Structures are given as C-alpha cells and as structure tokens.
Amino acid sequence: MNHFDYVRPTTIEDAVAAASEPGATYLAGGTNLLDLMKGGAIKPARLVDITHLPALNRIERDEGGGARIGALVKNAGLAYDDEFAHDFPAVAEALLAGASPQLRNAATVGGNLLQRTRCAYFYDPASACNKRVPGAGCDARDGLNSNHAVLGFSDACIATQPSDFCVALAALDAVVEIAGREGQREVALTDFHRLPGDTPHQETRLAPGELIVGVRLPKEAAAFAWHSRYLKVRERTSYAFALVSAAAALKIDDNGTITDARIAMGSIAAKPWRAYDAEAGLIGSQIGIEAFAAAGRAALAGAAPSGDNAYKIPLAQNAVARVLARAAAGTPRELPALPGAPFATATGELAHV
Amino acid sequence: MSLAIQITLNGESRAIELDDPRITLLDLLRERLELTGTKKGCDRGQCGACTVLVDGRRVNACLTLAASLEGASVETIEGVADGPELHPVQQAFIDHDGFQCGFCTPGQIMSAIGLLREARVHGDPERVREQMSGNLCRCGAYAGIVEAVLDAERLTARESERGVA
Amino acid sequence: MSEFVPITAPARQRQQASIGQPVKRRDGVAKVTGAATYAADNHPKDMLHAVMAVATIANGRVRALDVAAAKAHPGVVEVMTPENRPALAKNPDDRDNPFMFRLDLLQSDRVRYANQPIAVVIAETFEAATEGAALLAPRYDVEPAQLDMHADSEAFVPEAVGPGAPAESHVGDIDAGLAQGSHRVDSTYETPAQYHNPMEPHAVVAAWEGDKLIVDTPSQAMTIARGRLAGLFGIDADDVLIRSPYLGGGFGCKGALMSPQVLGILAAKMVGRPVKLVPTRPQMYGPLGHRAPTSQTLRLGMDDAGKLTALSHHARTTSSMFDEFFEPSANISHTLYASLAISTTHDAVRVHTGTPMFMRGPGEASGSVALESAIDEAAHACGMDPLAFRLANYADVEPISGKPFSSKRLYDCYAQGAERFGWAKRVLAPRSMRDENGLLVGWGLGTATFPVIMFEAEARAIIRADGTGVMETGAQDMGQGAWTALAQIAADSLKLELDQTVFRAGTSDLPDGGVAGGSGHTATVGNAIDAAGRNAIARLIDMAVADTDSPLHGLAADQVEARWGRLQAVDDGARSEGYADILRRAGLRELEGHGRGRADADVGERYAMHAHGAVFAEVKVDPDLGQMRVTRMVGAFAAGRVINPRMVESQFFGGMIWGLGFALHEKAETDPRTGRIMNANLGEYHVPTNADVANIEALIVNEDDPHVNVLGIKGVGEIAVTGTAGAIANAVWHATSKRVRRFPIGVADMIAEPATAD
Numbered sequence A: 001m002n003h004f005d006y007v008r009p010t011t012i013e014d015a016v017a018a019a020s021e022p023g024a025t026y027l028a029g030g031t032n033l034l035d036l037m038k039g040g041a042i043k044p045a046r047l048v049d050i051t052h053l054p055a056l057n058r059i060e061r062d063e064g065g066g067a068r069i070g071a072l073v074k075n076a077g078l079a080y081d082d083e084f085a086h087d088f089p090a091v092a093e094a095l096l097a098g099a100s101p102q103l104r105n106a107a108t109v110g111g112n113l114l115q116r117t118r119c120a121y122f123y124d125p126a127s128a129c130n131k132r133v134p135g136a137g138c139d140a141r142d143g144l145n146s147n148h149a150v151l152g153f154s155d156a157c158i159a160t161q162p163s164d165f166c167v168a169l170a171a172l173d174a175v176v177e178i179a180g181r182e183g184q185r186e187v188a189l190t191d192f193h194r195l196p197g198d199t200p201h202q203e204t205r206l207a208p209g210e211l212i213v214g215v216r217l218p219k220e221a222a223a224f225a226w227h228s229r230y231l232k233v234r235e236r237t238s239y240a241f242a243l244v245s246a247a248a249a250l251k252i253d254d255n256g257t258i259t260d261a262r263i264a265m266g267s268i269a270a271k272p273w274r275a276y277d278a279e280a281g282l283i284g285s286q287i288g289i290e291a292f293a294a295a296g297r298a299a300l301a302g303a304a305p306s307g308d309n310a311y312k313i314p315l316a317q318n319a320v321a322r323v324l325a326r327a328a329a330g331t332p333r334e335l336p337a338l339p340g341a342p343f344a345t346a347t348g349e350l351a352h353v
Numbered sequence B: 001m002s003l004a005i006q007i008t009l010n011g012e013s014r015a016i017e018l019d020d021p022r023i024t025l026l027d028l029l030r031e032r033l034e035l036t037g038t039k040k041g042c043d044r045g046q047c048g049a050c051t052v053l054v055d056g057r058r059v060n061a062c063l064t065l066a067a068s069l070e071g072a073s074v075e076t077i078e079g080v081a082d083g084p085e086l087h088p089v090q091q092a093f094i095d096h097d098g099f100q101c102g103f104c105t106p107g108q109i110m111s112a113i114g115l116l117r118e119a120r121v122h123g124d125p126e127r128v129r130e131q132m133s134g135n136l137c138r139c140g141a142y143a144g145i146v147e148a149v150l151d152a153e154r155l156t157a158r159e160s161e162r163g164v165a
Numbered sequence C: 001m002s003e004f005v006p007i008t009a010p011a012r013q014r015q016q017a018s019i020g021q022p023v024k025r026r027d028g029v030a031k032v033t034g035a036a037t038y039a040a041d042n043h044p045k046d047m048l049h050a051v052m053a054v055a056t057i058a059n060g061r062v063r064a065l066d067v068a069a070a071k072a073h074p075g076v077v078e079v080m081t082p083e084n085r086p087a088l089a090k091n092p093d094d095r096d097n098p099f100m101f102r103l104d105l106l107q108s109d110r111v112r113y114a115n116q117p118i119a120v121v122i123a124e125t126f127e128a129a130t131e132g133a134a135l136l137a138p139r140y141d142v143e144p145a146q147l148d149m150h151a152d153s154e155a156f157v158p159e160a161v162g163p164g165a166p167a168e169s170h171v172g173d174i175d176a177g178l179a180q181g182s183h184r185v186d187s188t189y190e191t192p193a194q195y196h197n198p199m200e201p202h203a204v205v206a207a208w209e210g211d212k213l214i215v216d217t218p219s220q221a222m223t224i225a226r227g228r229l230a231g232l233f234g235i236d237a238d239d240v241l242i243r244s245p246y247l248g249g250g251f252g253c254k255g256a257l258m259s260p261q262v263l264g265i266l267a268a269k270m271v272g273r274p275v276k277l278v279p280t281r282p283q284m285y286g287p288l289g290h291r292a293p294t295s296q297t298l299r300l301g302m303d304d305a306g307k308l309t310a311l312s313h314h315a316r317t318t319s320s321m322f323d324e325f326f327e328p329s330a331n332i333s334h335t336l337y338a339s340l341a342i343s344t345t346h347d348a349v350r351v352h353t354g355t356p357m358f359m360r361g362p363g364e365a366s367g368s369v370a371l372e373s374a375i376d377e378a379a380h381a382c383g384m385d386p387l388a389f390r391l392a393n394y395a396d397v398e399p400i401s402g403k404p405f406s407s408k409r410l411y412d413c414y415a416q417g418a419e420r421f422g423w424a425k426r427v428l429a430p431r432s433m434r435d436e437n438g439l440l441v442g443w444g445l446g447t448a449t450f451p452v453i454m455f456e457a458e459a460r461a462i463i464r465a466d467g468t469g470v471m472e473t474g475a476q477d478m479g480q481g482a483w484t485a486l487a488q489i490a491a492d493s494l495k496l497e498l499d500q501t502v503f504r505a506g507t508s509d510l511p512d513g514g515v516a517g518g519s520g521h522t523a524t525v526g527n528a529i530d531a532a533g534r535n536a537i538a539r540l541i542d543m544a545v546a547d548t549d550s551p552l553h554g555l556a557a558d559q560v561e562a563r564w565g566r567l568q569a570v571d572d573g574a575r576s577e578g579y580a581d582i583l584r585r586a587g588l589r590e591l592e593g594h595g596r597g598r599a600d601a602d603v604g605e606r607y608a609m610h611a612h613g614a615v616f617a618e619v620k621v622d623p624d625l626g627q628m629r630v631t632r633m634v635g636a637f638a639a640g641r642v643i644n645p646r647m648v649e650s651q652f653f654g655g656m657i658w659g660l661g662f663a664l665h666e667k668a669e670t671d672p673r674t675g676r677i678m679n680a681n682l683g684e685y686h687v688p689t690n691a692d693v694a695n696i697e698a699l700i701v702n703e704d705d706p707h708v709n710v711l712g713i714k715g716v717g718e719i720a721v722t723g724t725a726g727a728i729a730n731a732v733w734h735a736t737s738k739r740v741r742r743f744p745i746g747v748a749d750m751i752a753e754p755a756t757a758d
C-alpha cells in the first residue's frame, strides 16, 4: 500500500473540501478501498475518512412511507432494520445475499454504490485495463471473461458492476443524494452509474470531491412490499459474487393481473440494468410462467456475449422469470435462511419444469 | 506523521500511537500489540480468519484501517474467556470438534459470538451455515462448527432464562 | 539412540483405555483461546519484516529492479536480489530424492513461472516492506510461455509418477478385452490445477545465533526440512532447530521446505536480525506447489452381465519446466475394480508453472473423479444400478498385482452407506427425481480408496520417578489430531492414564517424527510410540523381576504385565507394585525406552494394503438457473484401527468437503497469454463455504487388519477426497442427465448445451 495522507473531517463541508484535492478519495467501511489499495490497483494520495461525520448513519422514514438512508448506514444495519426490511424486502434480501456477515457489518450504503468491478484484470496492476489506466487497453477482451457483461459493454471495457444492493435500488427508483462544493444535488440510481463507452474510467456521475450523503427510496417503492424479491445465481452457495442477479417488484390486483412491475438485473452490465420494456410488457398480464418467461426474454433484448459468456443471456432470462415468479408468490414473512438463493423455493415457481 | 487513537480493547481503554497511517486493525493487533490470536489468512476480506468485534459487531480486521477506529471498542479472541473459564462458544467448539488445524478458529469463534448477539439463528442449522459462511475453514470443520453454534445458542438461551427466573 | 524394539508383538493383544476413545482435542483450549502459536505469531526481539516481490511473467528474465526506489521508502532496511543474496552451500536446483523439490532462491535473473520470487524486501514494518516490494517495479525480457497441456508434440512419458510409481502398468490384453465387451465407454475427463490453500500461509520466523538457526515455520516433515536447511546453509543438522507445534493446515504443501521459507531464513542471515516472512495469499499460487491439471481418458469394455472386460486409464498431466512431480492419476485403476485386462499409462507436458506436488490424495483424488465417473457411465451403458455394477466388479484380490488384500471391508462400506443413505429408493433413469419444490434431484455413488503408506519415525518413552510417563517424538499436527491421538497411543503403550502421560512433539530436536503425510503419520509414529512404550515397560519388568525387594522377584518377564501404572503377575493380581516403587528402589530418576515405526517390506510383498470407502451424495440442481447444491452426503469408510473416532470422523468430513470442492468449486484460472493465475485469492478461487456443506455424515466401518502394522492402523486423512468428487459428479448427471467431464462443474455447464449428451 502506498503512503497516504489521512484526514478525518467532522463536517461534510470539510470532507468535501479535503476530498476535492487531486488524488484524494473517501474512506468509508474500507472493504473495497483497502482491498484495491493492497493489490496496488489504486494509489490514492489522501484518504478522507468519513466514518466520523455526524448524522449520516441514520435511517429516516417520511410520512408517505418513503425512506432516507444515510450514506454511512451499514449494509447489515439496513438489512436488519425490521421496519425497513418489512417495507423494502427486496433491498434487504439483496443486501443479505451479498458478501459475508463481517463485510456487511463494515460496508456502508455509499461505499456499496461505489464498489468497483471485480474484473480480475482491473485488480491486477500488471494487466492492461482501460478502467484503471485510460487508454491502456483491455486484457479482458481476449482473456478470461466468462463473468463479464452481456449488455451495454463497449470495445473499451466489458466489465460489470457487481453490487447486489444496487440492483434492488434500481428496481425501486432509488435516488442518490450528493453533496459537493456547490451544495446538494440528486441523481436517480438508474442514472448514477455510467456505461463504459470510450471512458470506462468514468464510472459514475459523481464529480471529484462529491460525497454521497444518502440514498432515498420514494414512497411508491414501499407500495411493492407485498411482492418484492431478489435472486442471485452464483458458483458457491454463499460468499460469492453473482454470475447474474435480478430484483423484481410487482403490484397485482385481486384477479391476478399485474398492475405495476419493476425489474432490474445485476452483474450483466457496468450498471444495474433496469428492464423497462419487460416491465411494460407485464402490465396487464396475468401472473404466470408464460408472462414471466416473456419478460425474461424482453429484459435481455439486445444482449450479446462479450466473450466466453453467452450462457449469461439465457441464465439472466431465467433469473428474471424466476424472480418474478417469486415476487408474484408473495414476499415471505421472514427472509429465507439463504437470502436470494435459488434453493428453498416456493412450490410451483420453476419455469421450465 | 504520527496518529493517535483512543480505543477500548478487550474492555480496557487504550491510547495507541500509530507509527503509520496504513496500519490495519489486524496488523495493529498482531504486530504491535502482541495479540496474535487473531489470524491473517488472506489479508483481503476473503476468509474471515481475522474476525474481531468492533462495537459489538463482527468485522474483518484486515480491511479495517486502524486510524479510523478512534473511539471504537474492539474485542478479540484473547478477551473472550473469563480467566480459565471458557466462553460457552469456545467450549462448544471443543465439544463438537469444530476445528482441526485451529487456524480459522479464533475467527470462527468471534464470528459465532457476533452471530449469537445478532440473535437471528433461532435454532436453524441452515441459518447458521449461511451466517457463518464468512469464515472459510479449509480443514472442513463446518459440521462441528454448526453444531457448536447451535449448542452455544441453546446454552445461552437457557442461561438467560435462568437469569430472568 | 541405539536401542530399537522390532515390531513383533501380536497385533490384537491390546485392550487399553485410551485407544478407541473419542477423546476431545488436547490442544483444544489453546486453539479456542488464541493461545496456540502458529509460526507467524512469533516475534523475537529486533525482528524485521520481509516481503517477497514475485514475477508477473511466466518465462523470461528480470531485466531491472528499482532497488533504489525500494530502499528510499522509509523503513526499508535491505533489498535482497540475485546480486547480493548470501551464498548457499548447495545449489537450490540440486535434487537428491523424490521428496525434495528444486527451489527458487534468487539463484539468477531467470523467471520460470508467474509468481516466482524475484526479490525480497526487508523493512522495519510489514507496511514498509510491502510497499518496498511494490516499488521494485520489475522490468522483464519476456519470452513466450508454454502453457498448453494439450500440446501433444511436447508430451513425453515420465520415468516415474508420484514418488516413484511406474508410469505404465498392464495386466491382460486391453485391446482383446475391449473387443470382447458388448458395451463400451470411451470418455475424457479434465481436471484443473488446484492449490492447497491451507488457511495458514507458509510463514517463517528465522533467527540466526551465530551458525545456529532457529526457525518457526509450519512443516509436515521437520527432520527432512532440517536436513534440507543444513545442506543449503552448510551447517550441522543439529544446529538447526525447527519449531512447528501447530500447522494451520498442510495438505501436502508443507511436506517439503518451500522457497519462501528459505528466503526468509536467507533474509535473516543477510541483515543479521530475526526476520518474519509470510507469503501473501496470491503469492501462494506458484512457489508453494499445486495439484497439476490432468486430462484422463478412460476406455472401458463390459460384457452383458456388466462385468468389466477392459479398463484402460490414460492420464496426461503437467510438470514445471525445471522440476518434476507427475500426478499419478491413472494408478487409482490398479486396485478397485476387477477386469479381464487393465492398462494404466501416463504422459506429461512441461509448462511454465511452479512445480506441482503432493496435494491431499495426490493422484488418487484426480484419478478417482475420472474413474468413478467412467464407472458410472459404464453402469448406465449396461442399464445397471451404479452400486450393483460396482458389486459385479468387486475385486477380491488386487487386480493389478493379484495379491490378496490385508483386509478389505469395502462391501460393508457399500452396504452400510447405502442403507444409511436410502440408496434403494434411487430411480434408475436420470433426470427423474424431483424434490417438493421441483428442483432436480440426483443421487450418486463413488468408491473411495487410499493405500496404506508408512514412513519412518522414532519415539522415546520415559517412565519418571513419580510413576508418570513422557513420550517424545517430533510429530507434526496439521489438524489431523496428532496431539491427541498419538498421546492416546502413548498412554496405552506405557499402560498409563492419558493424564499421567506427557506427550511432547512439534520440534525438530525430538526423535524423528517422520512425515505427516500420505495418511501415514498416525500409523508410523503410532507404532514407534507403541514400540517405545513397550520397550520401556520391558526394561521396567526386567528390573523388577531381578530386584529381590520386588514382589515380582523371580518371575519370568512374560509372567509380568503392566496395568495402570503398576506391574503385576499375570496370574496373580495381588502380586504387584507401582512403577514409582521400582524406580525409587533402583535410585533412578527415570527410565527410557525407544521405538521405531516403519513399514514391514515383507508384508508389503505379500499383501495389497488399502483403506476403502463408499460415498453417497445427493445433489439438487435448479433446472432453470443451473445452480447446484450438495444437500446430503454419507460416506462409509473402513480404514483399519480407529485411534480416536472423533478425530477420524473430522478427517472424513474434511476429505469429503475437499471432494465437494473438487467437484463443484476449485479451479485456478490461468491467463492463456501471460501464464498469470487471475484468481489467485480466496475470493475467486472458491473453496467450499459453510453453506455449501448441508448434511454430512461419516460412518466408520470396523476393520481389523492383522497385517498392516502392529496397531492395525491404516490411514484416514486422504481417502475421503476420493470417491466423493465422483459421487457428486454422478449425482449431477443423475439429476440432470448432463454428463460434465470437465471439472469443476459450474453453472454454465448446466445452462449451455450439455458438453456431451449421454
């Protein structure tokens, strides 16, 4: 790890000022930042420790049922807030499907949004990576890329954003609250991450020095509480990043007709991928395997392999169909023992039986 | 630059001079405070061998920057037993052969203690498995670990009942 | 040491208290309190920290290192490179025996594999040393790397595979056998490079006191390591003290002393202060051994009754460019199934990787997954239940040699395992079982086997004036439970209670404890201990019967026996006295006995000696998402005398979980251009987590083996890896009807078109 300056501001203004210097970066839980620094993938000159900033570690609810989550709320703290989990169950399930209990206790809401890709070449300073060193090339293109993007990638970069949390947030139209030198602004989570294009090193809409102060879930999001799920497919039962993940939230009337639908997918693009067309196609349909499978196909329209990863397309289609079936079956009173896992399914939800 | 932090370490208040801002909690414990019970298996948050409790919650000490711990309370494996009296989780690990080489064990035990404080297991082995998955055990002592955690949960529940009665 | 007691006592004369008891780990309190000191927990005064810089290319030369930048980093004390590394008395590329490996000790600027050590930075702190190593920013002359194990033109037949096994063996006429069969299997299975990944890295804390060397480092074979160090540094073996009281796992990669350990010692020599060097987790993927990848082709012929007419097993493997270990995968086919003809062959290709070496079940594990998959395919081809097929081909004598088995209760393993698992309810056709949620369910079986291996070890027994005992041997506990099981044998050998027996192990200044490997440690050291204890008792008896003041005076030695710290007349229990009385009268502070354990070559000539087992696995597969979970495993194992069933069960669990990882998780992913392993960490190189192990059971099938050794011990450490991986692969096939022949089986295999349909 390179030598760095360590500062620990106590006000947001001081933090923003300290982080606006070139080479400065924020330190929250440190679970991604220190990992990358230890591997030599990033070498910040200054760490601005925000963990002692006041008032960023609260979960606030508004009258209408919306929620405002401070950027320093821990991933576990949010998932285990019973009231929050009750109203936004897919968010809680996504959080608990990620990383490990230890990491979730350290990882913050803001840090999770800004976690970097897990592309192995990005992590490896000896490899060429446009994201790490603009213009250097992309060793993943012709390398090991079985878990890379199938949507929204470019010649410059085929990496994915790996967050579980962000997928559920994207489905529920979350908004990111940002503080900068010019004051506060907000960006929809679906716009927060950028696709790589020719500038894969520019990953989000944050300007240098800008601080995430919180994430807001609008009151409309809570209205999906009865039919909200998260699903994560991975190579190991726990403690592994997703190959593909999907969040779904539905409103269903008494006749079993879908009146509103939200779908987002993870680990298939450089941002959590909202499937608007698939959502639109569902509205007015009867819940059922056919509608869900069609939504899965629609969600992956335009997808293409970026390497040795063609399997991710049918896999993501099936994941969307499955998470919709789960959401339609109803949010369980208690999260399953293995949150987000394909196992412990509810009877009858399998699409291709 | 020298940095000072004030922490509570295994119940004792400590003022600690950090000779380097890069020091992680793990290297602080192991290389500077002679608390080597906490182990380093990967140094990257991928194994759980370094699990300690910070403010009562289990975290990976290898990804915790020591400088940021100002004001925090840290509990390590060395602070778990009450003199010669083992903590119920420690005893349960012995009783159920919840380890072989023992290298992951301090981390497993701190993680189990953290888990029981979270109080979300409710006697369900599947929940224990999932909630203990942040601690790899290459020896494969998982069956014993799950039994140990369930056993310790039962014991602590009984003790707190007795405490109330 | 001069007196050794030959192992001649009848096998079954022993009925003591400790052996066979499920005693809890005697090192348990130390381990659960954090008090157990592993190598990296040592911190001698004035210690410095060393960190290796490793190569990012697989073939070429280091052209430049920015030593000045590293040295300029605050806290950096010294940088060790090929140019200034202290001289060695022996070339690290010399190799005298199959258990010795060539080392990378900065002997030149040559790079032979990615992650090879190329320099060592020594600093006041770990942080400074780490950054110093990064600042070296090596530049290379890169040469093309050979990485393709399928390069047939490069293949050759090694002289020997494993530690000295023949590369080829044949009985009967394979082509005739294949022609004779009415059914046929011809399949190729690929297994990947796997890394041991003990949770504890190969840490070393080295301190020189003049020409004397004290080393804290995990070792599965301290005596060999000590000899290696003495040779490399040109010092007397007695001047090297290795302390390895606890190993944080070994699995083979701590069997030989490895380059990073020696580099730490060199660094200490260079700076004249104690040094700690701990490889990082990524650095463990290269200089510390691995299980080589294999490509194995099995050709089986079966007649109409489902009997094997031919079993041909060819294994391609790899070794490094500069040293040799050839994974002996095909030899698993020597022992398990009777066949009219058997042929096993190996060839190999050299690639630019670190040298492969012994890894839990070397050859057996990788060979078993191929063989058990092929046997399952054969059963299917014959329309038979996989268990019925295995029974139809049950070997009553060892197929390759025709020798009788010293003992073989495999039949009971099948029967007890099948009963416990409920195998009879299995539906024959694949993809025809579902659970209540619609997940595909598959049941698979694999046969487990592992040879009885013994090394050589010595032990010293002491009976003390107070009547208590001490047993000393440089045994190593890497988690298998030596501190406990060997102490149990020690207590019984001295006819004392366990808590009256002090057991000393884990340092190289004790009698040679041999090798904790090959699943042979308990057998080897156990028999040494047993012999030492009996030797001490025999000497005590001689003293008593010769002592006119003893109530036992005048009895023949064989008329006296030891029980619970007393000697007594065999036919008159009232004629007895305590050990302490005898020593007190003789004015002795203590009395010693010596013993040695080693294989009896003659027995090996006459018998085939193996442990056996049967593993049954249930796997559930999501039909749409392809994610798999092993929901149930039952293993039944017959492995001779069980010293401590609690520890043995844990060994079986561990082995089965390794089998699970083999089947579904473990794989090093090498970039085909650079030869760098891109998942060299525990986040992306998956080993099973707790949640991957749902229900696991290990049944111990009693087995009395009168031949293997005096104590009747076989070995339990590795056998359970075999059988399990195949059982899981077979269960995946049974669940899905997809036969995946490339390991590990992953989600993509379930989603994409089946690799090959059955």
Ligand SMILES: Cc1cc2nc3c(=O)[nH]c(=O)nc-3n(C[C@H](O)[C@H](O)[C@H](O)COP(=O)(O)OP(=O)(O)OC[C@H]3O[C@@H](n4cnc5c(N)ncnc54)[C@H](O)[C@@H]3O)c2cc1C
Pocket: A025, A026, A027, A028, A029, A030, A031, A032, A033, A034, A035, A050, A071, A097, A098, A099, A100, A103, A106, A107, A108, A109, A110, A111, A112, A113, A114, A115, A162, A163, A164, A165, A210, A211, A212, A213, A239, A240, A241, A242, B044, B045, B046, C683
């Ligand atoms: C072994 C391992 C497994 C993991 N598995 C998963 C998984 O399965 N699913 C998953 O989703 N995640 C996983 N993670 C990633 C984990 O979720 C992230 O590391 C974590 O969420 C980051 O949060 P943090 O608070 O620790 O961020 P930090 O590491 O402190 O910061 C991350 C980045 O965000 C910036 N930052 C942090 N807070 C702010 C803020 N408020 N404003 C502006 N910038 C900020 C930092 O400057 C830094 O660039 C895993 C991590 C590890 C190490």
Ligand code: SF4
Pocket: A117, A119, A120, A121, A122, A128, A129, A130, A131, A132, A137, A138, A139, A140, A141, A156, A157, A158, A159, A200
């Ligand atoms: S895919 Fe993106 S992150 Fe990965 S190497 Fe290419 S540019 Fe870098």
Ligand code: FES
Pocket: B039, B040, B041, B042, B043, B044, B045, B046, B047, B048, B049, B050, B051, B060, B061, B062, B063
């Ligand atoms: S050492 Fe911290 S998680 Fe492995």
Ligand code: FES
Pocket: B098, B099, B100, B101, B102, B103, B104, B105, B136, B137, B138, B139, B140, B141, C199, C248, C249, C479
């Ligand atoms: S006991 Fe060895 S790693 Fe867990």
